[in-house]
Amino acid sequence: MAERPGDDITAPCAPTALDTYATSGLRVMHSATLGRYVITDRDIAPGETIAIWRGTMISTRDAMNLPPEEQHQLLQVGGDQFLYVDSDNLCEVDFINHSCDPNCGFTDAHTLVALRHIAPGESITFDYAMSDVNEFIEFSCRCGASMCRGRLTGDDWRLHELQVRYEGWFAPHVEELIQAQRRQ
Ligand SMILES: [Zn+2]
Numbered sequence: 001m002a003e004r005p006g007d008d009i010t011a012p013c014a015p016t017a018l019d020t021y022a023t024s025g026l027r028v029m030h031s032a033t034l035g036r037y038v039i040t041d042r043d044i045a046p047g048e049t050i051a052i053w054r055g056t057m058i059s060t061r062d063a064m065n066l067p068p069e070e071q072h073q074l075l076q077v078g079g080d081q082f083l084y085v086d087s088d089n090l091c092e093v094d095f096i097n098h099s100c101d102p103n104c105g106f107t108d109a110h111t112l113v114a115l116r117h118i119a120p121g122e123s124i125t126f127d128y129a130m131s132d133v134n135e136f137i138e139f140s141c142r143c144g145a146s147m148c149r150g151r152l153t154g155d156d157w158r159l160h161e162l163q164v165r166y167e168g169w170f171a172p173h174v175e176e177l178i179q180a181q182r183r184q
Pocket residue numbers: 099100101141142143144145147148149150
């Protein structure tokens with residue numbers, strides 16, 4: 001399938017695809033600058049569940065042995081746990097992009113919910129600092145937000161402003177790191 005800017009390259013979650021849940025009305029798009037990203041075709045209410053990711057659990061050591069393109073598809077779900085989905089089973093929600101001004105957050109390590117109303121045509125995003133605290137998360141960010149950090153690293157959870165802004169929306173393993181840091 002040709003991937004031109006604006007092309008709809010939706011890959012719906014197959015019911016058998018490791019049981020990852022994706023809410024209805026999502027579409028995978030492609031742009032030269034952002035790569036693949038996900039938009040909604042309908043209104044999404046605050047608190048609505050967007051995704052519940054399932055996959056094979058692998059360790060940090062296993063994750064480090066993967067090629068970079070597969071590392072980029074991983075979701076960190078624990079201090080030493082990553083969800084791996086092979087390329088044949090990827091679906092819409094596996095292409096949700098990072099934003100430094102996101103509209104979604106985590107209620108547990110696998111579950112992404114809307115932080116606010118999301119209008120048709122808007123991108124679905126979360127801040128990767130909410131879940132990813134590993135060394136292969138590092139990349140230059142072009143999310144376009146006025147508060148864009150420019151560069152993303154696995155240490156971004158340490159930023160006080162993010163801890164305040166995303167309070168209650170970090171994945172549990174990141175919340176534990178924050179609590180441990182506060183006790184020091
Ligand atoms: Zn950014």
